[in-house]
Amino acid sequence: MVSRLFKLLIPVFLTGMVLLNIIPLLLLIFLSLGSSWMWPHLFPGPISLSSWKYVINPAAGSLPALKTSLQIALTATLINLILAMPAAKSLAHYHFKGRKACELILLLPALIPPWAVITGIHKTFIYLNLTDTMSGVILAHLLPTLPYMVRALTISFASIDYSLEEQAYLLGGNKSQTFFYITLPQLLPGIAAGSILSVLISLSEYLTTLIIGGGQVLTLTLVMFPFVNGGNPSIGAAYSLLFALMALITLFSLDTFINRYYSENKLY
Amino acid sequence: MASITIKNLYKYFPPSFALQIDELMIKEGEFFGIIGPSGCGKTTLLRLITGLTAPDRGEIWLNGREITKTPPEKRNIGLIFQEPRLFPHFTVEENVGFGLKMKKSRRRDIKAKIDEALEMVGLTGFNRRYPSALSGGQKQRVALARALVLEPKALLMDEPFSALDPELRVEMRFLIKKLQQEKKITIIFITHDREEAFTLFERMAVMQEGKILQTGTPLHIYNQPQNIKVANFLGINNILPGYIEGNYFYTQGFRILLGAANQNQTAKYLLLKPESLKIVNGEEDARPFLTGTIEEITFQTGFYHIKVKVQSQSLNIIQKYQPGKNFTPGAEVKILYHPEEIILL
Numbered sequence: 235m236v237s238r239l240f241k242l243l244i245p246v247f248l249t250g251m252v253l254l255n256i257i258p259l260l261l262l263i264f265l266s267l268g269s270s271w272m273w274p275h276l277f278p279g280p281i282s283l284s285s286w287k288y289v290i291n292p293a294a295g296s297l298p299a300l301k302t303s304l305q306i307a308l309t310a311t312l313i314n315l316i317l318a319m320p321a322a323k324s325l326a327h328y329h330f331k332g333r334k335a336c337e338l339i340l341l342l343p344a345l346i347p348p349w350a351v352i353t354g355i356h357k358t359f360i361y362l363n364l365t366d367t368m369s370g371v372i373l374a375h376l377l378p379t380l381p382y383m384v385r386a387l388t389i390s391f392a393s394i395d396y397s398l399e400e401q402a403y404l405l406g407g408n409k410s411q412t413f414f415y416i417t418l419p420q421l422l423p424g425i426a427a428g429s430i431l432s433v434l435i436s437l438s439e440y441l442t443t444l445i446i447g448g449g450q451v452l453t454l455t456l457v458m459f460p461f462v463n464g465g466n467p468s469i470g471a472a473y474s475l476l477f478a479l480m481a482l483i484t485l486f487s488l489d490t491f492i493n494r495y496y497s498e499n500k501l502y
Numbered sequence: 503m504a505s506i507t508i509k510n511l512y513k514y515f516p517p518s519f520a521l522q523i524d525e526l527m528i529k530e531g532e533f534f535g536i537i538g539p540s541g542c543g544k545t546t547l548l549r550l551i552t553g554l555t556a557p558d559r560g561e562i563w564l565n566g567r568e569i570t571k572t573p574p575e576k577r578n579i580g581l582i583f584q585e586p587r588l589f590p591h592f593t594v595e596e597n598v599g600f601g602l603k604m605k606k607s608r609r610r611d612i613k614a615k616i617d618e619a620l621e622m623v624g625l626t627g628f629n630r631r632y633p634s635a636l637s638g639g640q641k642q643r644v645a646l647a648r649a650l651v652l653e654p655k656a657l658l659m660d661e662p663f664s665a666l667d668p669e670l671r672v673e674m675r676f677l678i679k680k681l682q683q684e685k686k687i688t689i690i691f692i693t694h695d696r697e698e699a700f701t702l703f704e705r706m707a708v709m710q711e712g713k714i715l716q717t718g719t720p721l722h723i724y725n726q727p728q729n730i731k732v733a734n735f736l737g738i739n740n741i742l743p744g745y746i747e748g749n750y751f752y753t754q755g756f757r758i759l760l761g762a763a764n765q766n767q768t769a770k771y772l773l774l775k776p777e778s779l780k781i782v783n784g785e786e787d788a789r790p791f792l793t794g795t796i797e798e799i800t801f802q803t804g805f806y807h808i809k810v811k812v813q814s815q816s817l818n819i820i821q822k823y824q825p826g827k828n829f830t831p832g833a834e835v836k837i838l839y840h841p842e843e844i845i846l847l
């Protein structure tokens with residue numbers, strides 16, 4: 235009886251979720267089209283493309299900001315991958331003393347609010363001449379993203395079937411061949427999950443970029459913030475949609491790239 | 503010239519397992535078996551020979567070269583496990599060609615060799631299938647082809663057919679025997695199945711608790727087991743304790759007449775093979791006999807397995823099924839034995 239009730243509720247629940255996600259998007263679209271839709275009007279007001287014109291206008295600097303955003307997100311993700319790989323492997327396979335503590339410490343940046351540490355980092359970066367530079371921002375973005383990469387890869391490494399590696403050695407595969415042909419394909423789902431999280435978090439990072447970049451490194455998030463924050467909601471909405479589009483295309487390309495790699499990692 | 507030689511090999515696994523093999527030689531082209539109960543170290547021995555496990559001390563030689571420290575990928579020794587361990591993301595032909603690809607063989611040679619290997623194991627045309635679309639037996643054939651395609655110096659097999667159903671197991675035994683005879687491959691084959699041992703092995707070693715108890719042809723070991731553990735493992739399960747006096751071996755409650763070859767020994771045990779005993783109901787026979795009562799009868803594919811109580815001891819007897827000849831529990835019977843087929847230890 236209860237389970238039948240559940241079965242009935244699931245579509246209702248799903249529809250609700252979808253609506254909850256779509257309604258704000260629809261509102262954003264209306265908003266970006268400059269029309270107001272206020273009580274007691276039954277339909278939204280006339281459409282205007284002025285906000286979009288503003289966003290697309292080269293003077294607004296949207297395109298360079300978009301490029302900067304992607305550059306930072308992708309570079310940070312690549313560095314994350316390189317850093318997280320050995321850490322995740324150790325966490326998954328070596329049962330050393332203090333492993334749990336290590337795992338927790340590696341997760342800390344995701345648990346502690348960024349503004350609690352960012353001023354300290356800012357000071358250090360001033361000494362290192364890293365403030366107001368893209369490199370500095372990339373380094374700072376590792377902080378909130380690395381924990382997710384480590385987490386995703388640790389789970390991946392833990393689920394690897396090592397008997398297959400043994401098998402590859404027995405068939406004459408050396409260490410790097412075995413990693414490339416046997417281990418890596420098993421890690422790919424984790425790599426994909428970690429990268430996607432890392433990219434998305436980096437793209438939406440605001441505070442770190444603002445403080446370390448000193449307003450010199452302009453990402454899309456930085457550019458749109460004043461508008462969203464009350465300046466001009468209509469332009470803010472257009473930027474938000476642009477941001478969503480960028481994130482979507484990045485995700486899609488990342489996914490295709492990994493799938494393509496997977497299917498091209500064939501022997502012949 | 504022995505193909506594989508092991509000297510003073512030692513490996514310890516905490517807390518309590520130690521593998522210790524003083525000497526073992528396997529000839530080139532030989533079908534060599536290792537038989538022993540679960541947990542006696544058979545798998546460990548194969549892993550040591552392939553290099554997947556490093557020994558604490560000792561030496562392993564392959565064709566006159568010491569390979570104790572050679573990494574597994576440089577030994578070219580094939581190993582087939584009980585599970586096929588196929589790479590799930592590769593097709594059958596990619597699996598089979600993996601080793602050749604790693605050696606950077608020419609593409610055209612690879613293709614030809616893959617097809618040849620698949621034909622050997624009876625899987626022609628399966629090239630593009632993924633492992634998930636194969637049956638258990640087919641997977642194990644692919645694993646076999648994948649090992650054979652590299653023309654390994656030796657092929658080690660760790661209970662390779664024990665996960666298959668009985669008919670398939672017999673078929674696979676037949677296949678491996680045929681391949682071994684055609685290709686003169688050196689094979690070390692592990693099993694805990696006596697029947698498999700007797701059908702396959704030219705020579706074998708009986709292992710227990712990390713040690714080799716005896717080596718020889720299966721028949722030789724069966725007829726002259728060195729101790730009661732070996733005998734018991736090979737299915738000689740009538741082990742009577744006692745002593746020899748004159749022409750007889752005395753055990754609890756009865757005595758057994760010895761043959762000419764068996765006298766004057768200081769044996770403590772007398773062994774009777776279950777199939778060397780014959781139950782008669784009344785018909786005359788000149789052979790010596792014991793008398794007892796049938797306790798239990800089970801029927802297994804053409805044979806009766808019968809337990810007969812003689813005084814305080816139970817004897818296991820295997821009798822061929824004959825129409826018209828029946829055994830009933832509780833019946834008093836004569837058990838004939840051959841004095842010349844007795845084993846004294």
Ligand SMILES: Nc1ncnc2c1ncn2[C@@H]1O[C@H](COP(=O)(O)OP(=O)(O)O)[C@@H](O)[C@H]1O
Pocket residue numbers: 515516519538539540541542543544545546547
């Ligand atoms: N990697 C290992 N670490 C610790 N003990 C092991 C390891 N591998 C095997 N052993 C132990 O060694 C003994 C022999 O195992 P194994 O060689 O697998 O036996 P078999 O193959 O004859 O059944 C067992 O007691 C097993 O628990």
Ligand SMILES: [Mg+2]
Pocket residue numbers: 544545546660
């Ligand atoms: Mg084993």
